[in-house]
Amino acid sequence: MQCAYFDAAACRSCTLMGMAYAEQLAEKQRHCADLLAGHDVEWLAPVAGPETGYRNKAKMVVGGSVDAPTLGILDADGRGVDLRECGVTGDAVRTAMPTLAAFISRAMLTPYDVPARRGELKYLLVTESATGELMLRFVLRTDEAVPRIRKHLAWLHSQLPQLAVVTANLQPEHKAVLEGACEIELTESVSMRMPAGDLTLRLLPQSFFQTNTSVATALYRQARTWIEELAPRTVWDLYCGVGGFALHAAGPGRQVTGVEVSPAAVDGAEAARDEAGISGVEFLVGDATEFAESAATAPDAVIVNPPRRGIGPRLGAWLEASSARHLVYSSCQASTLAKDLAAMPSWRVRRARVLDMFPQTRHYEVITLLERTAPSTGR
Structure with a gap:
């Protein structure tokens, strides 16, 4: 992609501008693989995004x-x-x-x-x-x-x-x-x-939605595929936003709970759920970490899609001690993902996929499927 603003040095936000797109994608894959080198990862093929016009x-x-x-x-x-x-x-x-x-x-x-x-x-x-x-x-x-x-x-x-x-x-x-x-x-x-994809979400002014709609759709579908394979009875979607992961995780006999600090996002998630006629999914306004720490029991599987700072030490400690067996962690900052994983030694990444949410930049999304490799010590 050529950009007159970049060439004129008026804007340098797209730091990979001018690099062949295939090379951009390969570099992001290498970067993420290096960060997760301590895990025995099955890498799925990266998801490429449109090179131009991708920001919604x-x-x-x-x-x-x-x-x-x-x-x-x-x-x-x-x-x-x-x-x-x-x-x-x-x-x-x-x-x-x-x-x-x-x-x-x-x-x-x-x-x-x-x-x-x-x-x-x-x-x-x-x-x-x-x-x-x-x-x-x-x-x-x-x-x-x-x-x-x-x-x-x-x-x-x-x-x-x-x-x-x-x-x-x-x-x-x-x-x-x-x-x-x-x-x-x-x-x-x-x-x-x-x-x-096959769901229509509802976006309110102060709620978050992924920057790249086509790649976000692939992200939600990947999470759905893993959840369907695992067939958990109970799922939490922490940092659920407008409900993209939670609604894609819904299934017969499954109870899904989405937790999000933004009331506007929860309003949108509930509206999308009701319009789609999806049952077994509830949304709560609250802090993800406080919700987990106060819960009487842990779910079978947890989905997290935190901001760039990651899940932090408290939620990491809760996950480490909980009885949850599987974790789907979607990250827009792989370095904080690696930091969070280092604090959860009983969890291992089994599958991972890089999704190019931000072409022309060094940023990307990575979704990982983790499973517990050591007995839990808590609920």
Whole structure:
């Protein structure tokens, strides 16, 4: 893939830009295999993703001025660099960018000036679904601009009729935090359909969904395959997000419990479950570690899909001592996966698969199937 922004040194986020894709994939496979070298792993063939247009979500820093806004990143001096034609974002997101820039001017949304610490509009967060729908979130310093957004929203819908959800998120602090706790709904609909294979998930504004829809679908299918082979009676999906793993793990006679700290994500997971008519799956709002530590008994199998920091020492200690027999660990940071595994010596990785969730970068997803090789000491 060639990128004019990369060639001009305007953006170097895609650190593998220019490297042949087959070589990128092989390098990621080698990197992960080295990290898991202490395990007797059966490696499945890596899953390749589309080289371009794979990102279903764009996190665009808004810079420049009301009349000439930039949508992209900030340079070393805190000034906006326009990347609205970025080739790794999805077609629907990229096509919407000129209209969104025009809306900023029409609604007089003053871009937040980081060096001066003034202005209102910090980010545009745009997510696309395979249905063609879009979710748009304005991240603002205060609610001062919300009336103007509401006033011109009909014009925006006339230009982008595929907009399913529009919200304003308030993030008043001057620090590198993407969004705040307050979300103001600006459309009647508050969730967007996100097809993932034969299931349709529901995405709400403050819930997480994998960056690459096609590779996420392969990820969920791989987890489903392993769970069906193991045929556990009980499964926990910790850090369940909008329920992708939990809903794919459902099966006759099986009880699946998904645990997620985000209430919005749990709302979406429950909506997707009910729409699909899936039984035997419940979702709870809570901290994954606290849930595990307070449970009276352990399940037969556990699925974890933690953030980049990993599951941490407390949940690792619980898993080490629990009676669970199998663990499916999906990781977007293989180094923290390796660190977590080092703290759980009675578990061994038996199968693993690299999924290229982030082409043109050094990042990737790896899903592993672990089994216990020593007797547990706890529940």
